[in-house]
Amino acid sequence: MIRRTARTWLAALTAVVVGVGLAGCAAGSTGPAPVGRGATPGPASSATGTATPESSAPVEVRLAFAGDVHFTGRTLGLLDDPETAFGAIASTLREADVALVNLETAVTDRGAPQPKTYHFRAPKTAFAALRAAGVDAASIANNHILDYGRQGLFDTLDAAAEARYPVFGAGRDADGAYAPWFTSVRGLRIAVLGMSQVHDLAGSWRATDTRAGVAMAFDPARATAAVRSARERADLVIVFMHWGVEGSSCPSGEMRTFAARLSEAGADIVVGAHAHTLLAGGWLGQTYVHYGLGNFLWYGTSHSTDSGVLTLVVRDRTVVASRFVPATVSGSGQPVPATGVGKQRILDKLATAQRCTGLAAKRPG
Template structure:
C-alpha cells in the first residue's frame, strides 16, 4: 500500500493512578479532552504507552522504583480505541511496574483490541519484533527501544523490554538494532518508524550521543524517529529528509508540573505523507494537560509551546511556519 496519510505521534500516555481514577467516573473518550476530534481526524496514531494494562500483579520491588503505573484495561483499552490508537510503543521504564504477569496482560489486551505494539514481549525475540499497522493507505512498521531501566530488559527466557545502550559505537547496540530493522523491512513498509524511550527526565535537549544515534538510524533506512522519556519536549531536526522528534514530551498523565519546564505542555505531532508515501511535512499542534485530560493549547500556552519549540530546534537549523496556534515544518 502507498499514498497520502496523516499519522499522529505523541509522547507519554499514562493511564494509571489518578488518570485511571478519574476515568472511573467519565466516558472513555474523556481523557482526550478537546483534542479528541483532532485525534479522530487522523488516519492513524502512534503513542508511547507509559504504563501496563492489567488488574493483576504486584509492585516491582527487586530494585528501587519510586513510581508504579498500571491502568485498568477495562477503561484504558476503550480510551485508546476512542482516540484511534493504532500502535503503542512499549519499550519504556513502566511496562514491568507490576511484574511479568501485568506485562503479559498488557500484550494480550492490546492484541485482543487489534492495537499493534512493539518494544516489549514475552522474550527478547518478541520484544525486538516490529509492529505493523495499516494506517490510511500506508503500511507502517514500528520498532521500539529503550535505554531506561536495564532490569526490565527482556531475555531469552523472560519477558521485558527491547533494551539498548544509546551509543553508535556499541557493538551490541548496532547488532540488536540492525536485526530489528532488518525484520521490519520484511516485507518493505511504506514508512519505518523508530520509537525510542531514551534519556533522563526533565531535560530540555538531547545529548550529542542521541543526535548521533538518531542520524545513524536514518542512515539505516528509518523514515521517522519518535523520541520520548524526558517529560519535556525537545527540538525537531530534519536529517536527510527524515524528521527526528528528539522528545515528544508528555501527552496525558497526572504528574506534578514544573513551573519552569512546564511538562504539562507539548504537541500532537502530525506527520503528512505525499502520494508516493514520502513524508512531506510535520504539523505541531500545541497541547496542555488539565484535569488528567489532554487539551488543545490556546493563547499564552500555545505561544509558550511555539516559542520553546523554535528555540530548541534552532541548533538543528529547523525553520517553522506558523499555522494557527501551531507550527509546520517542511521535510
C-alpha cells in the first residue's frame, strides 16, 4: 500500500518530467530523457543525507535488485503477454518501493551486428513487461546494449522515452551515460547510476563527449566524479555495476578495487551482475556491496540457474536489513521462487561465496 501511494503521488510529476525530457530530446538532447517517476532534485538536505525537512523521523525505504534480463530466444515469447512475463517472482519486485534490474539487450529491430559472439535484441514491449513486474528502472550499462551498434542504442533510448520508462548507464554522450536516474520515495531522494567493467569492445563502446555509448569503469576519474556529483544532489546513492569473471563466484581484484573507489566517492550501495552465477555481498566500510546477482530472466543455458532477488531496507543512507530471496531460472527462462532444499542450497552457496568477497558480514559499528 505504501508503494502504491508513492506511485500515485508521483504520477502527475512523471507526466511533467516526461514532457520536458521528450522536448529536450527533440531539441537535440545528448542523453536519455529523464523519464519515469523520478525527477531531478536539488541539493541534498545535508552532506550526510539526513532526513528531509518534511519529517524529522528516519525515512525507511525498501529496495529490490535482480540481475540480467533478456527477451530473446526462449524468453521472447513471454512478451506475448507482457503482464505475466516475469511470472510469480514479480510479486517480490512489486513489494519494494524501488526495484531495479539490468536490461541486457538492445531494444531495436535495426542496426548491424557488432564483431562479437552473442547478439541480443528485443521489441519495445520489453518495457511494458518490466513495468508490469514492478521494475521501476533498468540499467543498460552492459556488454550487449550496443550489440547492434549505435543505431541499436539510439533506438533503445528512443523506445524508453516513448514508453516513459527510465533507463540509465548509457547515453548519447558521456554526460548522458554517466547521468543518474533520480527518484524520491517519502522524501528520500535517490540517485541510481549504471556502469560497466566488461573489457570486450570497451574501447569502442565507451561514451565520450562526442560519441554515444556506455558509462565505463575504465575511466575512474569520470566515474567517481559522477558519484560525487550524485552525492551532492541525493540522500542515497546507488551504483549498478556490470562486472565480474563469467562463472566465478568470487570477485576479481579489479572489482574490489573499483568498489573501494565507488565507496570513497560516496556510494551507499553497489550491486552488480554479469558473471552468470551468484556472488555474495557484505560491507565495505559504510557501503553495502553485493558483487553479483546472477541471471534473472534468461534466454538459454548458462553457468548456473541459481538466481534471486536482493532486498534491502534503507533508513536514510544506511542499509539496516538485507535479505536474498532465492529463485531458479526455469525452462521458460522465468525465475521461479525456490523452496525447500533448493532454497537452502542457494542460501548455503551464498554463505560460502561471502568468504572470498573481502567484505565484512556486518556493518561496522
